[in-house]
Amino acid sequence: MDFRTLMLYAHIAAGVVSLITMVIAYTTKKGPKAHAKVGRIYGYGMIGVGLTAVILFFMGASTFLLLIAFFSTYLVLVGWRFASNRKGAVTGIDTALMQFGFLGGIALLAFGAYIFTAGTPPFGMSKSFGIAPIVFGVISIALATQQYILNRDGISARGKKRISLHVTYMGAGTISTVTAFTITIFDHSVFTWLGATAIGTPLLIWNQMGVSKGKIASSVTSDEQD
Template sequence: MLFNTLLILHITAGFTALVTAFVAIFSKLINVAHQWHLYSGRIYFWAMFVIFVTSIPMSILHPNLFLFLISIFSFYYALTGWRLAKNRRGTPQLIDWTTASIMSFTSIVMILYGSYMLISHTNGIILLVFGVLGSSSGYRDFKRLRAGGVRGQARIAEHLSGMMGATIATITAFLNNNVTFHPEVVVWLGPTLVISPLIVWWNRQLRQGRRVKGAETPVLQS
């Protein structure tokens, strides 16, 4: 009964996150009233939060370390992107150090468990790839925090990277649950391979001061 209730909440939050992610992205790209981006981004974050808090007990009730690690990995990007939107001054706070620490530790577990999984299942490749991405992001976070945080266009670019990283996770989850394709690794890693170059390009545009349809990212009130 508990698992089914959590599953319903999880699926509802997943659908909400998928819809609001696209609203947030396209409202920014077509430069409509910025409130659309603000409100949809806020709903998206809290939907990702619900996904995270439901997936943890679900992965314990039906033991699944793979999904447990993926849940932490996915929410990390949403939380990082949200924090960069809220913290306009860029001053590092305890939650930022904690988030970077948890992701760094989780990425190590992902790499180790992914290597073990390769003995019997190709899904180990998924954890290895995500583990490497997570460790790289964690390292970049620590580097940014030790430097005193980021501001201006760099903050907006980092916000974009975090939220788009979370969006990739949202799209991946949707495809994994609704598309049957073998090998499974294609569905798991496809969105990352397709969308990551866009994130890199958009990030560079922002860092170089080239505003991409909507310059500022206002503070996201909780």
């Protein structure tokens, strides 16, 4: 087995672990026990997805797949940060993640523009496919901007707002992870790239409403409430 094949298997394995733990995390009671433990495995799995995607990129894999792997990993890491940052401290970790989001969003926008303007779009894509990376790029920049606004006063979100943001970023990371899975199994089309977004976004909004109304159990403590 050559190194590229080994990395491909590792990438797939990390993705499968992430998908399984993602489902378990979403179906267990939110709190410091099972949900948090499974969520950490999900986070480590997504780090594995991101790292192996970088290696595969340098070995000839698609630029767009690298960007989507980055996007998914970025979202999950920020969601993980909100889950663990109960005190709302702003550190270099938050700054690095914010910069990560801005740079990745710009790269996705640039790739979308390239698809629209190239004489022959890459990877057999049609020009209309350029809308997909642009959508993800806009989302990445919007979320990084939200991070900047939250952190500019030196303290991040706490209480229910922190949990709500955790749900937002983890939910968006889940949508992106499912997207990466579907394009690996099915063909490259606008539907396979944006289908999970179209289906997952209403579910994410519903989940957010449940958090804000207290219908979804979480580990927010009384001394952390806003």
